Amino acid sequence: MAEQSFKRRKFIVDKDFQFRFIFSIYVIIFILIVVLGFFLISSSSSEIAGSIYSKITQIKNTKEIFSGMVLKFSIIAVIVAFIVIALRFLFLSHRIVGPLVRFKQCLKKVGQGDLTVKLIFRDKDELKDLAAIFTENIMKLNNKVKDVKASSRTIDTVLKKGKLSDSDINKLRKEHQNLIKNLDSIKL
Numbered sequence: 382m383a384e385q386s387f388k389r390r391k392f393i394v395d396k397d398f399q400f401r402f403i404f405s406i407y408v409i410i411f412i413l414i415v416v417l418g419f420f421l422i423s424s425s426s427s428e429i430a431g432s433i434y435s436k437i438t439q440i441k442n443t444k445e446i447f448s449g450m451v452l453k454f455s456i457i458a459v460i461v462a463f464i465v466i467a468l469r470f471l472f473l474s475h476r477i478v479g480p481l482v483r484f485k486q487c488l489k490k491v492g493q494g495d496l497t498v499k500l501i502f503r504d505k506d507e508l509k510d511l512a513a514i515f516t517e518n519i520m521k522l523n524n525k526v527k528d529v530k531a532s533s534r535t536i537d538t539v540l541k542k543g544k545l546s547d548s549d550i551n552k553l554r555k556e557h558q559n560l561i562k563n564l565d566s567i568k569l
Contacts, residue, residue: 392475394482399474406470407463414459480508487515496523525563532556532563 393399480502487500498519500512535556539549 392471394475395478398478399471402474403467403470406466410462410466477508480512484508484512484515491519496526522567525566529560529563532560536560 483502484500487498490498496519498516500515500519502509502512536553539545539553539556542549545553
C-alpha cells in the first residue's frame with residue numbers, strides 16, 4: 382500500500398493558538414527593545430553628563446545631523462523585523478499546530494469506532510514520530526478487534542449446528558480462549 386501524502390494548504394490552521402503564539406513572541410521582543418533602549422539612553426546620558434561643555438556642543442551637532450536619519454532607520458528596521466518575525470513564527474506555528482489539528486481529527490474518528498485511521502504527517506512536521514506510534518497502535522488494536530470478531534463468528538457458526546460433537550466443543554474452547562486472550566490484552 383502506497384503511503385498517503387498529506388499536504389496542508391492553509392498556514393493558519395488554529396487561528397487562536399497561532400496568533401497567541403505570535404503575540405507572545407512580539408511581547409517578548411517589545412520588552413527586549415524597551416530594555417535595550419533604556420540602557421542605550423542611560424549610557425549615552427552618563428557619557429554626556431560626564432563630558433565637558435565643548436564635547437556636549439560637539440555631540441549636540443552630531444546628534445542633530447544623525448538623529449533624524451537614525452530614527453527613520455530604526456523605525457524601518459523595527460517594522461521589517463516585526464514582519465520577518467511574524468512570518469517566521471507563522472510558519473513555525475504551522476508546523477506545530479497543523480499536526481495537532483490533524484491528530485485531533487484522527488482521535489475523534491477513533492472515538493467514533495473507526496480503527497482504519499492512519500495518521501500521516503509531512504516530513505518536516507513536528508510530532509511525526511508521535512504519528513507513527515499512533516498509527517502503529519491503532520493497527521494493533523484493529524487486528525485484535527478483527528481476531529475477536531473472527532472468534533465470535535466461529536463460535537456462532539458452531540452453535541448454529543445444533544448438536545455439538547467433541548471436536549465442536551474443542552473448537553469452542555479454543556475460540557473462547559482466543560477471545561479471552563484478546564480481551565485480556567485490552568485494559569478497561
